[in-house]
Amino acid sequence: MSRIQQDQFIDDDEEEVCPLCVEELDLSDRHFRPCPCGYQICQFCFNNIKHNLSGLCPACRRPYDDKTVEWKPITSEEQAEWDIRSKEKRSKKAAARQKEVQKREADSLSRKHLAGLRVVQKNLVYVTGLQPTIREDKLLETLRGKDYFGQYGEIVKIAVSKAKDTAKDQQSVGVYVTFVDKEDAATCIASVDGSPNGDRTLR
Ligand SMILES: [Zn+2]
Numbered sequence: 001m002s003r004i005q006q007d008q009f010i011d012d013d014e015e016e017v018c019p020l021c022v023e024e025l026d027l028s029d030r031h032f033r034p035c036p037c038g039y040q041i042c043q044f045c046f047n048n049i050k051h052n053l054s055g056l057c058p059a060c061r062r063p064y065d066d067k068t069v070e071w072k073p074i075t076s077e078e079q080a081e082w083d084i085r086s087k088e089k090r091s092k093k094a095a096a097r098q099k100e101v102q103k104r105e106a107d108s109l110s111r112k113h114l115a116g117l118r119v120v121q122k123n124l125v126y127v128t129g130l131q132p133t134i135r136e137d138k139l140l141e142t143l144r145g146k147d148y149f150g151q152y153g154e155i156v157k158i159a160v161s162k163a164k165d166t167a168k169d170q171q172s173v174g175v176y177v178t179f180v181d182k183e184d185a186a187t188c189i190a191s192v193d194g195s196p197n198g199d200r201t202l203r
């Protein structure tokens, strides 16, 4: 059984089920009283117990006796009402199924959308190992410039992670560069990756 089938609300407004087979009791089952103790089961289970099993009522262990089995006649009004209710129930179930299908479609659409966003992330280049010697307020401008990442293409955004103290008062920052074009990002990665910057290697 799939998860979706397991995770469902049981719509049990007035839905009576057979305690043995958990099938819904139909109209004739509801008018059927197999045992004087009142324990209700469906006719299928009743016949199964009587002919293939112990023949005893599962609730009170009295043998099922054709003389005590009650069949209340079904009136035409009851039949008509039952038919209307069954029809309503069927369309309610169909509507619920339809809703489930729409929800799944929406989920899969939003997943596709997210997949698209990940592709957009290919514009992003992350460079570590930079040790800026320039004052912070000039840094972003410099990095954007033609001498730095600007040479590879048009830049959407540059973000610099806070400088972390590394060994011997050298400071290293991480730089996120988002290019307009992912080809530019690829070019940038190809030329920056592994290139020396002073005594450090950029990645
Ligand atoms: Zn049953």
Ligand SMILES: [Zn+2]
Residues within 6 Å of the ligand: 035, 036, 037, 038, 039, 057, 058, 059, 060, 061, 062
């Ligand atoms: Zn009984």
